[in-house]
Amino acid sequence: MVLEGLAADPTLAAGHDLLGRIRADEGDDASAMVSWRAALGCEPGHLGALKGLAFLAFRARDYATAERHLESASHRAPHDASLLTALDRVRAVRPSVHDEAREFDDPANGLLLADADGMRLRGGLGQDAPGAASDAAAAEAGGLLREATRNARLLGLGTVKHLVIESTDARFVVCPVRPDAALMAYRTPSTPTGRLVAMAQRAAGAAEKWLEEMS
Amino acid sequence: MLQRWEQLLSDVVAIPGVRGASLISTEDGLVVAEAAMDELDGNDVAALVSALVSRATRVTRAIHAAPPRLVQLAGDGGTLLGMLADEPLWLVAIAEPGAEIGRLRVLLGDLAGAVT
Amino acid sequence: MRVLEPWVEAPLAEFLRESAARLALITTASGQVIAQHGFTRSLDVMAAATLGAGILATTGELARMVDSPEGFRVVVHQGQQRGVWLAGFDTPRGRWIALVVFGEASTVGLVRLFFHRFVERLAAAAPRSVPVREVLAEGFERELDASLRSLFGGN
Numbered sequence: 494m495v496l497e498g499l500a501a502d503p504t505l506a507a508g509h510d511l512l513g514r515i516r517a518d519e520g521d522d523a524s525a526m527v528s529w530r531a532a533l534g535c536e537p538g539h540l541g542a543l544k545g546l547a548f549l550a551f552r553a554r555d556y557a558t559a560e561r562h563l564e565s566a567s568h569r570a571p572h573d574a575s576l577l578t579a580l581d582r583v584r585a586v587r588p589s590v591h592d593e594a595r596e597f598d599d600p601a602n603g604l605l606l607a608d609a610d611g612m613r614l615r616g617g618l619g620q621d622a623p624g625a626a627s628d629a630a631a632a633e634a635g636g637l638l639r640e641a642t643r644n645a646r647l648l649g650l651g652t653v654k655h656l657v658i659e660s661t662d663a664r665f666v667v668c669p670v671r672p673d674a675a676l677m678a679y680r681t682p683s684t685p686t687g688r689l690v691a692m693a694q695r696a697a698g699a700a701e702k703w704l705e706e707m708s
Numbered sequence: 709m710l711q712r713w714e715q716l717l718s719d720v721v722a723i724p725g726v727r728g729a730s731l732i733s734t735e736d737g738l739v740v741a742e743a744a745m746d747e748l749d750g751n752d753v754a755a756l757v758s759a760l761v762s763r764a765t766r767v768t769r770a771i772h773a774a775p776p777r778l779v780q781l782a783g784d785g786g787t788l789l790g791m792l793a794d795e796p797l798w799l800v801a802i803a804e805p806g807a808e809i810g811r812l813r814v815l816l817g818d819l820a821g822a823v824t
Numbered sequence: 825m826r827v828l829e830p831w832v833e834a835p836l837a838e839f840l841r842e843s844a845a846r847l848a849l850i851t852t853a854s855g856q857v858i859a860q861h862g863f864t865r866s867l868d869v870m871a872a873a874t875l876g877a878g879i880l881a882t883t884g885e886l887a888r889m890v891d892s893p894e895g896f897r898v899v900v901h902q903g904q905q906r907g908v909w910l911a912g913f914d915t916p917r918g919r920w921i922a923l924v925v926f927g928e929a930s931t932v933g934l935v936r937l938f939f940h941r942f943v944e945r946l947a948a949a950a951p952r953s954v955p956v957r958e959v960l961a962e963g964f965e966r967e968l969d970a971s972l973r974s975l976f977g978g979n
Contacts, residue, residue, distance in 0.1 A: 629770035651785025663773035737933020755933030
């Protein structure tokens, strides 16, 4: 019946969401993922699809992805207690250092490494930011860090540890990796600032090692 | 008006470890009001923080996010915290290492609404 | 950037980099162009130098009228997309005039901050051996013409 409904109206996000639930219940995670991604394609930010994808990632022990989907959902429904509980649960079981290094390779995880000329070296700013937007952010990252360094020098703040930028719909942390590279971590405001700073600093450590291996 | 703003800023510098606080205009990079900026030139702070906010705005614009409402620059010699009050006015505080930055963030957030 | 006196180059380059100013013109009070950045035609330099000196002179009169006999150190014009910073300042080589044009990448505050540093750097870099020349109003145009020929070539 759901399939017939979707055949009649393939742009119905709720239909894809329902199909995703059915397939997940049947244990067919690959098909469920296809359905929930289709739901997001029809309606970006569809809450049920984000929860479903988080569930699949959690079941596959991909805690970083699960957290990312839950954060996106939580940003859209900040008063949904079940989401906050799920986020706490994912964060509690998620290993940190190893995960950060691996997470860095996936552009969808909101970690971006840029060189001093503003060229993107690795990563990206999440699934909501296409490559062009990530490149544009990388182009600004070097200049932002230079400005932060100038502020710190002239205002007696010493060496820059990190810079936090918050807006109503985004939260960034920029860390110097080496004099020739900057790391930017980007999440929605549902991620606590302290946690994002810790994530960015760990990722900066991983990036530094990677740069050393490259040179 | 200026007296009320200076009163707000004096609440900020009452937090232990805060070296100074100012209300700046990021439009022209000039200081509007300041408190306890003895060791720092308030005009320098206004100019530099405005440039930082301008750079931060370029980053948020690059990914189509809303403009910044907070910047926090942490160095090993202290922290700078800027909070959007009433565009283009920003509340800015500079704190020594070890100052209660969490408390400072909350206070600046509360005071930002009082700057109109 | 073009400079008539090489020791001006490093402080001016630093000022332009730090302030993100678009155009800069440094002249002596007598009209000799010391350095310029961003102007492509000598005619524009001539007009900017003459207008800048004229604005400073007229605001000086205004300063006297409002009982500020030392004059205004800086005159700022702020437009929608461009601003102009015009300042008379003392150097070991006499009184000079700076005309700085800045855009959206900068602010009055940023130009102010780094202009003060520029003046300090100039004072430190200035050679002491050359005597300061007397400023004569009637020599302004002649000095301007001569320095423009040096900066832009003979025509």
